[in-house]
Structure formats: C-alpha cells, structure tokens
Amino acid sequence: MMRRTLIFVCSLCLSVTAMAQEKTAFQTSSAWTPEIDVRSDIAIVYGAGDRRGMTFEARVKSWRERGYQTHFMTGIAWGNYEDYFTGKWDGKNHFGIGQVEQDGDTIWHGRNVPYVVPESTFIAYMKEAIIKKVIDAGISHIHLEEPEFWARAGYSEVFKKEWQQYYGFPWQPQHTSPENTYLSSKLKYHLYYNAIKEVSEYAKAYGKQKGMDVKVYIPTHSLVNYSSWRIVSPEASLASLPSIDGYIAQVWTGTSREPTYFNGLRKERVFENAFLEYGSMISMTAPTGRKIFLLTDPIEDWPRDWGDYKRNYEATFTAKLLYPMVANYEVMPWPERIYTRPYKLPNSDSSILIPKYYSTQMQIMVNALNSMPETANRVSGVNGIGVLMGNSMMFQRFPTHQGFEDPQFSNFYGQTLPLVKLGIPVQTVHMENLPFEATLKDIKVLVMSYSNMKPMSAEVHQHLAAWVKKGGVLIYCGRDDDPYQSVQEWWNTKGNTFKAPSEHLFRLLGVKPEQSQARVGKGYVYIVREHPKEFVMNAAGEKSYVALVQKAYEESAKAGKLLFRNSLYVSRGMYDVVAVMDENNDQNPFVVKGPVIDLFDPTLPVLASKSVTPGKQALLLNVGRVKEPGKPQVLAAAARIYNEERKAGAYSFVAKSPAKTVNAMRILLPSAPKETVLHGPGGEKITPAATSWDESSKTVFLQFDNSPDGVKVEISY
Structure with a gap:
C-alpha cells in the first residue's frame, strides 16, 4: 500500500483520531448517504460511469469529504460498459466478444452486460476509457474485480480466433475430448492473465506520468470456489506479477x-x-x-x-x-443493499429491511475489525x-x-x-x-x-x-x-x-x-x-x-x-x-472463561464463561486481557469512536455510525458512572435507550440511536 505516516488504532480500543490507516474497506456504487456511512478506512468506489445528476468525480468527492480514503473497483470480466458494447466508444459493436456456450447462448452478468472474452479492443477500452479516467480523478488504488471465464464457455468466434493465435492451429470444441477441454481452459487462463498484466502495467505507467504511485489489486473468489463453480481464472499466477500489489x-x-x-x-x-x-x-x-x-x-x-x-x-x-x-478486511460489499433495501423472504411476497438487532450486531463486528x-x-x-x-x-x-x-x-x-x-x-x-x-x-x-x-x-x-x-x-x-x-x-x-x-x-x-x-x-x-x-x-x-x-x-x-x-x-x-x-x-463444548463480552450478541452481555457447542462459533472480548484496564475506553461498539478525552473522573468521545441504526456499546471505566450525558450533532440532548453497569467487568452498557455526524457521550464517574 501507499507509504505514508500512519496513525494506528490501538489494538485494544476502538478509538481513532484520523482515518490514516488502510486496514478496513467497503465497496459501493453509491455516493455518500447517511444510511451507508460505514466508517471504515477506505471507500472503494465502484464503476467509473456517471450517474443521473452526478459524475463519477462527484461520487468520489462525496466520500472524500466525509474523511474516507478512496479506492476504485471495476469488473475486468464484465461491467456496465455499454459505450463499448454498443459502439459509442469506437464506432463498432462489441457484443460479439461475450463468452458463448455450446448451444450458442451468450453468458450474461446482467442486462447488456456479457461476460467477455478479453481480446485486444476490450483491453484498450479498459485502459483508455476506465483506468485513465480514474487516475485523472486522483485515485491511486485500483481494484480489477473477478477475472472469470466460465468453463462451459469457449464457443464464440472471437474465442476461436484467440485459439488460432495462441496455439497456431484451428479451434477444437472442448466437449469432444479431454485434450480439447484442457487446451480450452489453458487459453481462458492465459487470456485473463494477459488482460490483467496489460491493464495493470498501463495503470502503473500512466500513474507514474502523473506523479502517482498507483497500486493494483485483484478482488477474486478463491481457487477452491472457482474450481467448485467451474470457472477459470489466473488466480495464483497473478501474485508474482510485479504490477499486482494485492488481493x-x-x-x-x-x-x-x-x-x-x-x-x-x-x-x-x-x-x-x-x-x-x-x-x-x-x-x-x-x-x-x-x-x-x-x-x-x-x-x-x-x-x-x-x-x-x-x-x-x-x-x-x-x-x-x-x-x-x-x-486487513473488506468489511462488506454494497452497504446500500444491506442497510437500505428490503430483502424478499423465500417462498413469500413480503420484503423486510435488515432488522435493527442484526444491523447493530453487524456494526459491532465490523468495528471490531478496525482494531x-x-x-x-x-x-x-x-x-x-x-x-x-x-x-x-x-x-x-x-x-x-x-x-x-x-x-x-x-x-x-x-x-x-x-x-x-x-x-x-x-x-x-x-x-x-x-x-x-x-x-x-x-x-x-x-x-x-x-x-x-x-x-x-x-x-x-x-x-x-x-x-x-x-x-x-x-x-x-x-x-x-x-x-x-x-x-x-x-x-x-x-x-x-x-x-x-x-x-x-x-x-x-x-x-x-x-x-x-x-x-x-x-x-x-x-x-x-x-x-x-x-x-x-x-x-x-x-x-x-x-x-x-x-x-x-x-x-x-x-x-x-x-x-x-x-x-x-x-x-x-x-x-x-x-x-x-x-x-x-x-460433542463437548469449547468453554472460554470470563468475564467475556459476546460480540455476536447485539446486547453485548458480559458472561462469566462462554460455552460454544458443536456447529457454532464465537467472537469474544476477553476483559481480562484488556491493556491498561484502569484507563477509560470503549471496548466494543456498533459505532466508530472519535475525539476521546480523559480527565480526572471524566471520559468523553464522539460515536459515528450509519443513520437509522442503533448503537450498543460496552465502556470500560474505573468505577460506576455518576452521570452520562449524550448530545446529538446539533447539540440536542439525547436520552439513551438503555444503560446499565456491570461490576464484574467494570463496564457500562449504553444504547442509543446512531448518527453519521456523531453523538457525543460524556461520562463522569
């Protein structure tokens, strides 16, 4: 990653004074909105296209203005590249480069979005229409997502042409022999290896011209999954390319x-x-x-x-x-679909927005990743x-x-x-x-x-x-x-x-x-x-x-x-x-002795011990291993913590998390709180939905509605 002075989050607290680390990220195709303000280090802006009423550059700016580092991600095997497919880019229709099955059907990722055979014109488009635009917008971290060629594909005219160029003899249908299947897969592997190599090398070179140290990452499924799902991808070979910085x-x-x-x-x-x-x-x-x-x-x-x-x-x-x-973690893809879109239940016509208990638990887990x-x-x-x-x-x-x-x-x-x-x-x-x-x-x-x-x-x-x-x-x-x-x-x-x-x-x-x-x-x-x-x-x-x-x-x-x-x-x-x-x-359970805080429970209970039974998992915060146990600090929260201040008998901070969600938190204090005062971003006083003291762990539990602009918490003890 880019070398810079880093202000690291203490591994034993959730507080940050600035988003300087590059530890957690999420990807989104949306501009910033209060409902998806996840508060990770990096917002990976997806897609270089302009939207109705908003340019790509404006989408990037909306995240930067909220303190996020901005990366860019786009599909390398598919994407909303209609200007390329329809001929607007170079005057030629390119729908023919889609991956094609034996029956002649194109494999589609979405409407007017085929999985592509990455031949030379597509590679040129990725360089000139996508990568150049992104670097010109000041983004130095580029993610080329999912180089995927379906195993069942390999019957298009463009693939036949690539076969002839690569092997020096006419295309052979893969279904006719193991030999042809193996050769077909090797070519699919090579085509995406070459595409990634060319596009990533271009990004590095063009960035250098602009005085930028461009980093290129490959978001990809595992070799286990691609093999299971019958997809071919360059996978491990990319790790040795000098132009690839990570995955x-x-x-x-x-x-x-x-x-x-x-x-x-x-x-x-x-x-x-x-x-x-x-x-x-x-x-x-x-x-x-x-x-x-x-x-x-x-x-x-x-x-x-x-x-x-x-x-x-x-x-x-x-x-x-x-x-x-x-x-290092991508804490979620598509926060807009997680926080704002009701999900249709199976075998039902009804749709339900993410339940409050689940969004709270999820944010507790996500904020644990920050530390x-x-x-x-x-x-x-x-x-x-x-x-x-x-x-x-x-x-x-x-x-x-x-x-x-x-x-x-x-x-x-x-x-x-x-x-x-x-x-x-x-x-x-x-x-x-x-x-x-x-x-x-x-x-x-x-x-x-x-x-x-x-x-x-x-x-x-x-x-x-x-x-x-x-x-x-x-x-x-x-x-x-x-x-x-x-x-x-x-x-x-x-x-x-x-x-x-x-x-x-x-x-x-x-x-x-x-x-x-x-x-x-x-x-x-x-x-x-x-x-x-x-x-x-x-x-x-x-x-x-x-x-x-x-x-x-x-x-x-x-x-x-x-x-x-x-x-x-x-x-x-x-x-x-x-x-x-x-x-x-x-069939015995695994027992962790406490006191521990159960981070898979949105009420953050303090347990004398936790028994994990077969088929289950647990993430626990062991209070006995907290460093500086006499120091007031937030141990767990469904929000990210900023602007901490500690004075004799007093502790304050600001908690930020997406709108329309509920914060739950455990705060370590030397003694039980005498007074807890909450103020919203406009200075209005807030009454917490719940508060309680646990003597065994010396923690106070607080619950209140989140705000991306911050809720200030002041505790005297």
Whole structure:
C-alpha cells in the first residue's frame, strides 16, 4: 500500500483520531448517504460511469469529504460498459466478444452486460476509457474485480480466433475430448492473465506520468470456489506479477454454502468451507508478500431469512479471523443493499429491511475489525500439515469425459475436510509458489493428488523431490486413471513418455508407482491408490486416510503427537475466536472463561464463561486481557469512536455510525458512572435507550440511536 505516516488504532480500543490507516474497506456504487456511512478506512468506489445528476468525480468527492480514503473497483470480466458494447466508444459493436456456450447462448452478468472474452479492443477500452479516467480523478488504488471465464464457455468466434493465435492451429470444441477441454481452459487462463498484466502495467505507467504511485489489486473468489463453480481464472499466477500489489479474498455465505460431501453426506458446511477458502487465498499470497484483504458479507445474493444470513455471516466471519497473520478486511460489499433495501423472504411476497438487532450486531463486528490485531499466535491444533493445490484444478471441471466424475469437487475436499473436522488447521499449498522457500518452510506432511489437477511444469516435481529428500513426508493419493492423465503435456511430449505425471515425480524420488511407502533421503513417500473423493463420498471413508496422516506425522516426520479435537481457537489481543465442528465423535463444548463480552450478541452481555457447542462459533472480548484496564475506553461498539478525552473522573468521545441504526456499546471505566450525558450533532440532548453497569467487568452498557455526524457521550464517574 501507499507509504505514508500512519496513525494506528490501538489494538485494544476502538478509538481513532484520523482515518490514516488502510486496514478496513467497503465497496459501493453509491455516493455518500447517511444510511451507508460505514466508517471504515477506505471507500472503494465502484464503476467509473456517471450517474443521473452526478459524475463519477462527484461520487468520489462525496466520500472524500466525509474523511474516507478512496479506492476504485471495476469488473475486468464484465461491467456496465455499454459505450463499448454498443459502439459509442469506437464506432463498432462489441457484443460479439461475450463468452458463448455450446448451444450458442451468450453468458450474461446482467442486462447488456456479457461476460467477455478479453481480446485486444476490450483491453484498450479498459485502459483508455476506465483506468485513465480514474487516475485523472486522483485515485491511486485500483481494484480489477473477478477475472472469470466460465468453463462451459469457449464457443464464440472471437474465442476461436484467440485459439488460432495462441496455439497456431484451428479451434477444437472442448466437449469432444479431454485434450480439447484442457487446451480450452489453458487459453481462458492465459487470456485473463494477459488482460490483467496489460491493464495493470498501463495503470502503473500512466500513474507514474502523473506523479502517482498507483497500486493494483485483484478482488477474486478463491481457487477452491472457482474450481467448485467451474470457472477459470489466473488466480495464483497473478501474485508474482510485479504490477499486482494485492488481493481481496471474496469469500462469503454465497460461496461457502456450496454443498460438500463428508461421511457420505452431501450438505452445506459453511464454516469449514470458508476456512478452506480463506486459507487458499492466504497461501496464494503469503510467499510473495502481497497484501490481502479478507472479505465477508452480512447477506448474500439469494433470498433467505435474516436468521440464515446471521448464522452464516458468523460462520464466515469466524473463519477469516482464524487466520491471525492477516488483519486487513473488506468489511462488506454494497452497504446500500444491506442497510437500505428490503430483502424478499423465500417462498413469500413480503420484503423486510435488515432488522435493527442484526444491523447493530453487524456494526459491532465490523468495528471490531478496525482494531483486530495481527498476532504471531497460532491457531490451535497441528499447523504442519498441507494439501497441494494448483491452478489446473480449474481445467478439468467441465465437461465430463469418459464418465469420470468429481461430484462437488470432492477430490479436493477428500484431502482437507477430514482433517479440518478433527480440529487440524490444514494449510493449502499452491504448487505455483513452490519456488519460494517460505512455501513449504513449516510443512511436515504434504498431501497431494493428480485426480483433480495436473502439474503445469516439471519444476513442480523438482521442488517436491528436493523437499522430501531433506526430510519432508509426502502422501500421494490417486488411481491416475482420469481421462486428463493423457492430455498432451510436458510429461508425455518432447522426449518424455510418462503415462501419468505422477510417474515423473516417482522417478525423481526413486520409488516405483506400485510401492505403498518408501524412505527417500531423510524423508518418506506414501502412495495411496484411491481417489481422495472416496474419503468423503463414502460413509466412514476418511478413517484410513486420517490414520495414514497420523502415522506420517508422528512416525515418519517425528513431529510430535497429532492431536484430534472438535474445535479451532486463537487469541488475538483481547479477542477470543472459537469454532466448534459438528460431525465429530467429540460433542463437548469449547468453554472460554470470563468475564467475556459476546460480540455476536447485539446486547453485548458480559458472561462469566462462554460455552460454544458443536456447529457454532464465537467472537469474544476477553476483559481480562484488556491493556491498561484502569484507563477509560470503549471496548466494543456498533459505532466508530472519535475525539476521546480523559480527565480526572471524566471520559468523553464522539460515536459515528450509519443513520437509522442503533448503537450498543460496552465502556470500560474505573468505577460506576455518576452521570452520562449524550448530545446529538446539533447539540440536542439525547436520552439513551438503555444503560446499565456491570461490576464484574467494570463496564457500562449504553444504547442509543446512531448518527453519521456523531453523538457525543460524556461520562463522569
């Protein structure tokens, strides 16, 4: 991010004197309004178009005038680019660059908004009509969102032309063979890699001409989700581009509620899925040092009841907090739809605006992110087990060939879910990052399979073999009988004659494909001739797999005892983050001793202890770990705190949050308050809706209506 003098929020309070940090953000297509004044550090203004009665520049100005840093975001695979599609920009109609399915239908993102094949004219439009305009408006942080090519697409004339240019021979329909599917996906991958590279390099160069240090970020779904949803994207390769400065990990209920198999049952497992999604995004960026923001959304795109939104928001929110090495967040997308638009309930004609209790809870959680610290603390459980993944996971998801199925992306979940369910915070490892020494630095046991992906180069195997010989333990799972084993690739061309890519790896390791285990240098190799999907699609199918991982960790790696739990836990400053898994033989709750403040409860109760039961999560503020406990301070609030003043026997501050919402807060004081006085932004006196004192935590609870212009609170004690 841009280098500047930073005024950091204390990790143990919510107070800020200026919005100088770049820690929290939200994205919005709207101008500032009092109902969506979220009070994060950054407002990411979406779309460069002018609106009725308001230019793009005026939208940006409306947020800057309220103290926000302003970034810009736009879609790179779709967007409201009607001037381009209809020919207003260059006199040519460009609707023909839409992504097209086998039946000839264009895939649409919205009315007159196709998903595009990013050929040269579209790239030129993005540079000249979008990026230049944004930089001219003084914005130095640009987010190119969701480079997505649908796996089922690849039949348009423009795609056929790109095929000829890239491969040097005529287009072949992907549905006719695994070879053509693989080639089609590789081209889709390349087209968006090239588009991102060209547009980001242009942004950097043009910004430099203007004396600006432009930063470029990629908001994207995880590799886990794109593979599951059958979408192709450059993903991990972008992390090594010099013109890319970071990512936003777009994980939320809509992605994480995709059903998965475990113990033979197909159902939603939102927390576990979200945990793996965030993990894949972090492992993609960590070795390259790129900055990453973790996103979650209090609602989702499809009609559900508000209880469903709340439950799954808590699950995804907890999942991201269990990665304590990251403390930058996109707190929500589209506050205008969250705060101001009634949501239609399922199987009903009625629509309901966000309930007051939920908006209060949501803002408490969002404001906790403003002070959430990074920490060197590790998540509970064994942190040394990894699962290898790669971009080619996206290449063989559609269509099905020769009857080989991977229902619900189960070959990936077969390697990961059985471990997460046992309280093992399995780490995903991107094969594209293997050249970075840090990638395998802390991994003791690495699980891999070519049942659902293939190595993009022989270099992958060279790194893996070297790691094993130095003492790593590798578990290879798979029958190597899927139709993609024989696609024309490096392992069977240019003098190589391997029937499966794993044979090349085994040769480097000095083991035979039919061996079940072998000592290799200082390390070990285990070969399991089962597809990982069998571990989760069959009832109790994970048992032998888990036993092998345990043996590999304890006996071969000699890394200590592999402990099984039903929970994941980490402490981050004064915060406790807990998730307890169901579908586990251990049905005991996880108990946190207090006093703690429950931040998932809009009444902010102080509890002597909190018991978290299987299938539930918790975010708790542990009063016993507050620094400077004798100092008056706001511990938790559904508002952001400004202008704090402390005098003998007195404490005051200003609380700001969106209009038409209710603030709830816990304030730490040396003793019970004698008087509490509230004034609105016009100086009018306000009577709080609720106030109470808790002696066990030395906190006062206050509740009153929020104002984006600020409510001044004065307490004497």
